[in-house]
Amino acid sequence: MRHRLDIDTFREIGDSLFRNKRRTLLTGFGIFWGLFMLLFLVGGGNGLKQMLSMNFEGFATNTIVIISSNTSKPWKGMKEGRYWQLDRKDVERLRTLMPELDVVAPQVSNWGQTATYKGNSSSVSIKGISGDYHKVEAPLLKYGRTISEADVEQERKVCVIGKRVYNDLFPEGDDPCGRYIQVGSVFLRIIGVDYSSGNISINGSASESVMMPFSVAAQLYKRGNNVDIICMTGKKGVKMSTLEGRIRSILSREHLFDPTDDQAVMVLNTEQIFSIVDNLFRGVNFLIWLVGIGTLLAGAVGVSNIMMVTVRERTVEIGIRRAIGAVPRDILSQIIWESVALTLAAGSTGIVFSVLILNVVEALTKHQAAFQISFWTAILAALLLSVLGVLAGLAPALRAMKIKPVDAMRDE
Amino acid sequence: MLIELKGVHKTYDNGQPLHVLKGIDLSIEKGEFVSIMGASGSGKSTLLNILGILDNYDEGEYHLAGKLIKNLTEREGATYRNQMIGFVFQSFNLIGFKTAVENVELPLFYQGVNRHRRREAAMAYLEKMGLTDWASHYPNEMSGGQKQRVAIARALITHPEIILADEPTGALDSKTSVEVMELLTRLNREDGVTIIVVTHESGVANCADKIVHIKDGLIEKIEDNRQHHSSVFGTKTIMK
Structure with missing residues (x-):
């Protein structure tokens, strides 16, 4: 009957690790630093990604925005460089001809306007939006509601103001719903405040906008049937990039431009932007893991190296152990345990340290994004460490196993 | 017969x-006190290594307590060493970062005896060696004689069939x-422990009841020394 785990097994490990404190410390530092780097980079990368993603906050990821532009190719006897204009009929056409689309939301806009309320003023951009625009760019309502279909149909003179506009006009900061602000020559009743801080600027960012019903804006700024931009989102599962061609051809038929003329319609596909960001971060993540794992491996090789030296130094000791009855497996497990104990202790310190530092980073960025690694990442790291520890201890342990008991008989 | 060697050859x-x-x-019979003498290079250390299952041999047979010791695996070798043989080395070979009592209990640790009983047995043997007060001291805090007594306690703790001592007084x-x-x-007389001492000092060899003289890889003669008159320096001293 052979044991194995009693307190002395662990005391043996502790004894041999503490016998050369400085060496143990320096060796452990490699592992500590490797793990710290890995987790810190992983956490930092995630946080940065989140911070970047906040710029797209509230924006549907499958949105196409189209804007009319000058043609760049001659077509049917007409010269290139001709300007054409999107109009309300296009909205209807796209709605009926393209059942894959969920929302087709026209917008007219007017930049560089000034909104005033009781002597406070704010420079704003006006957006005339349809009742379903909130499905494209989700508002983060602090007060009130969004523009509805009924607002558009009945041409109500109401508006939703953005965060910055609200802060400018209502510095005392109470619920402004029901109050009237003046924009240009008209008074608009506030029905909501949008606190969304997204930075995607389609006709200006939400925070500096005054949004009013599409019909009101068209009338106010005398646009007739004209539309500045059309925002579209696809139904679930529809890949927007595959629809681009059909959208172009529908428009080209009506407005008489070359369907192959890419410049005639400016198409902004958020899907592409998101995929660029995604790809960017996939690359960054790859680098993070490469550097992190690399540093960690270098640490493990260091441990393995030092254990090799230790085993050589302890030849006599190991020989004595063998002479008084240790079987090779006892020696093997002792060396591997030492290696695992060293890696785990150093690595856990690395985990704790990186968690602390990430916490500080989070506090410094005012908790805008979650930099902290998840609990499971930490568990995974600990598992990875144990495996590394075993691997690092393997070569030295095999060498230790080769030590013969006769070696104890030699003089020290 | 406790130990029986027949035509043992060893070539390095x-x-x-x-x-x-x-x-x-x-x-060698149970309870004998034998010394093996020979000049350096005579093969006495090799013989001791073979007796202690620290080394193997090429030809012949070695029976220890009825078991044929030949072509053992590392594990079997370790187990037999642990259970049947206690070693006392010239340079004591205590583990430096362990206290006296921890050194003594180490063979029991490898037997899988639990901590409490291990400590008890180790303390009992230290007491027998008169080292109770030194139990928690480290080897470098002890004199050579004390260290060797700790080593003897370590050799005895597993109740081995034989104690093999390789120049036990060489560093004293x-x-x-x-x-x-x-x-x-005293251990031999009172407790009936079989002891084999390898030495090149005649004074040390003279303590034994039987002296085996080895020369050039062969047994030159086996001397009956029950009268302890073998030492050229007299019977009561160990000449250095």
């Missing part, structure tokens, strides 16, 4: 073959040497 092959043991026949002054040899003699 480091570049050119070195025939160290050239057919050793030796029988003459006074301590006498004490250590007296201790071994």
